[in-house]
Amino acid sequence: MSVQNQQPKILILGTLSGGYAGADSTGQSHLDYPANTYILPVMSPVMFPPEFYLRAFERGIDGIIVMYSGTDSPYKVEAEGTAKLINRAYQMMKERGIDIRRLRLAAICTVCVKPFLKEVNQMNDLLKGIGFVKDELAGRASAMAGKETAHG
Amino acid sequence: MPENQEPRIGVYVCHCGGNISGAVQCELIAKALKQLPNVTITRTDESLCSDAGQSMIEADIKELGVNRVVIGACAPMLHEQTFRGAVTRAGLNPYLYQHIGLREQDSWVHGHDKQAATDKALRLMSAGVAKARLLQPLEPIRLGAEKHALVIGGGVAGLRSALDIARQGLRVSLVERSPFLGGRMAQLESVFPTEEEARKLLHALIEKVAAHPDITIFTQAEVTGVAGYVGNFNVHVQQHTRGVTNENAEALMAACSQEVPDEFNYGLTQRKVIYKPYAGCYPSTPAVDWENYNGEPISLNGKQVVLKDEPKAFELNVGAVVVATGFDPYTPPQGEYGFGELPQVVTLPHLIRHLALTKNGQPLQWNGRAIRDVALIHCVGSRQVEGIHQPQADGQVNNYCSRVCCTATLHMTAELHKRYPQLNIFDLHQDIRTYGRGHEEYYRRTLEDGVRFLRYNGEELPKVSAAPKGDIHPVLVKVKDRLTYGEEIEIPVDLVVLAVGFMPRDIHGLEKMLKVSRGADRFLLEVHPKLRPVETAVNGIVLAGTAQGPMNIQESLSAASAAAAKVASLLGRGHVELPPFVASVDEHKCNGTGACVEVCLYEGAIALQTFEENGEQIKRAVITPANCVGCGACVSACPNQAIDVQGWTLAQYEAMVEAIGADMSALAEVAS
Numbered sequence: 001m002s003v004q005n006q007q008p009k010i011l012i013l014g015t016l017s018g019g020y021a022g023a024d025s026t027g028q029s030h031l032d033y034p035a036n037t038y039i040l041p042v043m044s045p046v047m048f049p050p051e052f053y054l055r056a057f058e059r060g061i062d063g064i065i066v067m068y069s070g071t072d073s074p075y076k077v078e079a080e081g082t083a084k085l086i087n088r089a090y091q092m093m094k095e096r097g098i099d100i101r102r103l104r105l106a107a108i109c110t111v112c113v114k115p116f117l118k119e120v121n122q123m124n125d126l127l128k129g130i131g132f133v134k135d136e137l138a139g140r141a142s143a144m145a146g147k148e149t150a151h152g
Numbered sequence: 153m154p155e156n157q158e159p160r161i162g163v164y165v166c167h168c169g170g171n172i173s174g175a176v177q178c179e180l181i182a183k184a185l186k187q188l189p190n191v192t193i194t195r196t197d198e199s200l201c202s203d204a205g206q207s208m209i210e211a212d213i214k215e216l217g218v219n220r221v222v223i224g225a226c227a228p229m230l231h232e233q234t235f236r237g238a239v240t241r242a243g244l245n246p247y248l249y250q251h252i253g254l255r256e257q258d259s260w261v262h263g264h265d266k267q268a269a270t271d272k273a274l275r276l277m278s279a280g281v282a283k284a285r286l287l288q289p290l291e292p293i294r295l296g297a298e299k300h301a302l303v304i305g306g307g308v309a310g311l312r313s314a315l316d317i318a319r320q321g322l323r324v325s326l327v328e329r330s331p332f333l334g335g336r337m338a339q340l341e342s343v344f345p346t347e348e349e350a351r352k353l354l355h356a357l358i359e360k361v362a363a364h365p366d367i368t369i370f371t372q373a374e375v376t377g378v379a380g381y382v383g384n385f386n387v388h389v390q391q392h393t394r395g396v397t398n399e400n401a402e403a404l405m406a407a408c409s410q411e412v413p414d415e416f417n418y419g420l421t422q423r424k425v426i427y428k429p430y431a432g433c434y435p436s437t438p439a440v441d442w443e444n445y446n447g448e449p450i451s452l453n454g455k456q457v458v459l460k461d462e463p464k465a466f467e468l469n470v471g472a473v474v475v476a477t478g479f480d481p482y483t484p485p486q487g488e489y490g491f492g493e494l495p496q497v498v499t500l501p502h503l504i505r506h507l508a509l510t511k512n513g514q515p516l517q518w519n520g521r522a523i524r525d526v527a528l529i530h531c532v533g534s535r536q537v538e539g540i541h542q543p544q545a546d547g548q549v550n551n552y553c554s555r556v557c558c559t560a561t562l563h564m565t566a567e568l569h570k571r572y573p574q575l576n577i578f579d580l581h582q583d584i585r586t587y588g589r590g591h592e593e594y595y596r597r598t599l600e601d602g603v604r605f606l607r608y609n610g611e612e613l614p615k616v617s618a619a620p621k622g623d624i625h626p627v628l629v630k631v632k633d634r635l636t637y638g639e640e641i642e643i644p645v646d647l648v649v650l651a652v653g654f655m656p657r658d659i660h661g662l663e664k665m666l667k668v669s670r671g672a673d674r675f676l677l678e679v680h681p682k683l684r685p686v687e688t689a690v691n692g693i694v695l696a697g698t699a700q701g702p703m704n705i706q707e708s709l710s711a712a713s714a715a716a717a718k719v720a721s722l723l724g725r726g727h728v729e730l731p732p733f734v735a736s737v738d739e740h741k742c743n744g745t746g747a748c749v750e751v752c753l754y755e756g757a758i759a760l761q762t763f764e765e766n767g768e769q770i771k772r773a774v775i776t777p778a779n780c781v782g783c784g785a786c787v788s789a790c791p792n793q794a795i796d797v798q799g800w801t802l803a804q805y806e807a808m809v810e811a812i813g814a815d816m817s818a819l820a821e822v823a824s
Contacts, residue, residue: 009812009813011809011812016680017679017680021229021680021683023256023257024227024229024253024256024257026256026261027227027253027255027256027257027260027261028256028260030260030261030263031261032261032262032263032264033261035258035261035262035265035268035269035271035272036268036272037272038272038275038276038279038812039253039257040279040805040808040809041228042800042805043733043782043783043784043797043800044783044784044785046783046784046785046788047783047784047785047787047788047797047800047802048784048787048788048802048805049787049788049802052802052805052806055806055809056809056813059809059810059813059814060813060814061809061812061813070672071671071672072671072672072677073669074669074677074678074679074680074688074689074781075669075689075781075783075785076667076669076689076753076754076783077751077752077753077783077785078783081751081785081788085788110680110681110682
């Protein structure tokens with residue numbers, strides 16, 4: 001058995017009342033999409049602090065799609081609260097030199113097969129173009145080291 | 153307890169009769185995962201959900217000391233409960249089990265590439281093992297429950313729910329805002345597709361509700377406050393006095409001279425402020441319309457009687473609440489298709505009441521003018537398009553389909569033709585959505601009756617204007633007809649009927665008290681349209697009927713019975729058990745910042761409390777599990793990482809993400 005470590009990895013955080021069920025609906029339709037996608041069920045993404053996303057990138061996740069239920073969420077705070085947290089994550093990503101397109105928030109319903117496929121394919125195409133996050137992080141680290149040397 | 157010992161994880165990969173093993177190399181996955189720390193046993197099986205498959209898992213728990221279980225199989229929604237049952241039967245806490253969906257999210261979507269499907273399965277299962285290491289035993293939240301339900305709304309859905317709940321042996325309090333039961337259905341004459349008399353059907357139901365010893369009806373009553381949680385809601389109700397007694401009601405009604413537009417007939421007639429909406433209504437005693445009564449004395453038998461409202465407030469302790477508050481028909485704004493400007497433009501509810509007031513054999517007239525040509529326009533207030541339609545008060549357009557109006561319009565068309573066969577009827581529609589059993593029959597019948605159907609485009613609406621002077625018709629309708637390839641057709645008519653859709657009722661206060669959410673369409677929102685179609689995110693609050701969205705009577709009744717079944721299953725045992733997936737505070741980390749309290753929108757779910765420790769006063773967050781919905785807003789808000797959602801902790805997610813991102817080469821090599 002061999003594993004494909006050469007593919008960028010896409011983490012999908014799918015709500016039970018949205019994206020996770022949407023992924024199941026896509027499966028029931030037997031519609032192909034890239035296999036480098038790993039879907040974790042969540043009650044609501046409003047639980048994830050911005051640092052969670054940064055740590056995920058540091059652990060080798062190259063792209064993250066948060067598939068929530070948007071304004072149709074059964075949880076009152078989800079739509080606005082998640083958007084605020086993701087915006088904060090974007091700020092932190094910029095500070096660390098991570099392309100913010102690697103993190104995306106999308107409203108996906110339980111039967112949103114086409115939007116699900118569109119989101120996954122778009123992220124996959126993006127990652128093919130911009131490559132692995134570890135390269136961005138390494139580039140940033142070496143730039144920082146260079147700066148320190150120059151100052152030293 | 154085995155669950156408190158070092159994790160001994162059993163990993164099971166299901167072939168699902170070839171559905172998974174057709175794409176995923178299950179044996180290799182099992183072999184690879186055996187290398188992971190804490191994994192005691194890995195197995196594959198043709199069908200884990202079979203009795204034999206479940207018995208195998210149970211045996212491993214009992215004989216090998218497995219104390220955490222990870223299963224890779226079909227979607228969790230199908231068999232999560234099955235495997236929780238197996239784990240429980242073997243004596244293990246049911247929440248020490250993690251389910252990974254390998255069929256819908258892997259083998260069925262990556263079948264063309266077995267290597268990729270197997271690689272994905274390995275990472276997902278590895279993530280499951282990582283989470284399993286951190287699983288903790290959890291107990292369902294068990295709360296005592298009042299065997300008493302509140303139904304808000306005395307329309308057909310509320311009545312059906314109340315009766316179904318009472319028949320399950322629970323007490324029911326039914327609170328209706330108006331003085332009479334029946335809601336919108338009472339305003340109909342006949343119902344499709346059976347053509348039965350609407351009020352006859354309704355009254356058969358009302359009689360059963362009124363006669364049931366466990367149902368208490370409160371009319372002219374409103375909910376003014378709600379506190380508590382599932383099983384134990386404390387509800388404040390205010391009820392207005394009826395204002396008249398059985399003895400003096402009829403005489404007072406006869407003597408009363410103050411009149412107001414009659415909402416039962418959508419303002420087509422006037423009624424007195426002491427009134428009954430129709431003969432045979434329930435309750436049969438007239439009531440005073442306190443909103444409109446001007447306080448003037450009424451002269452009765454030489455005495456001047458001043459009516460006085462003395463509302464009484466009382467409390468109800470109930471275990472669950474059914475929200476059956478109904479809908480309002482859409483009211484077009486001034487000028488939409490000439491509504492409010494041309495007197496010959498009316499809505500479908502107007503016409504229904506107008507026909508009811510027109511005796512059989514009488515000619516069809518409007519404002520004293522004979523009707524010979526009539527146009528009915530579909531989708532008024534529904535399927536609206538931004539930029540084309542005038543937005544509602546909140547800035548949104550109604551982009552939803554109201555579903556019921558197509559058949560309701562054709563039902564009316566058939567009725568018009570039956571009573572007035574000489575009428576020329578024009579039906580202007582975008583689409584004909586007669587989706588229910590027997591509904592298409594109306595379309596077929598009206599086609600045969602000679603009704604002329606014209607199809608307009610939703611972005612090029614028909615135009616309604618006053619007819620040119622001298623025309624024998626008062627109104628001119630222009631429509632670009634897609635059925636004749638865009639030909640512009642002018643139809644002079646005597647009456648235009650707008651088939652108005654459903655509007656969510658303004659129940660803002662109640663919505664706030666109950667803490668329920670609205671969807672993008674502004675109707676009340678269920679947790680999940682398919683899996684939990686009548687439950688709200690607030691435990692113990694369920695939805696019945698058109699408060700949730702457009703439904704016909706049949707669908708409202710089905711939803712009402714579903715809501716009743718949910719209430720009965722919740723309260724029937726005298727206690728409720730809720731999933732343990734609620735917030736939990738680590739008292740060692742919490743230093744009482746209050747950030748969690750600030751972000752929580754669920755009243756009573758989390759609060760800061762003061763404790764005394766070592767002679768010091770300290771503040772700490774405390775969760776009331778029954779009020780917590782487990783959304784986790786408090787988790788991300790806490791600066792000390794002192795809160796987690798049980799069963800879905802941040803640490804568990806971090807571990808899963810680490811496993812997915814890890815280099816799997818070594819594991820895979822062992823499996824080769």
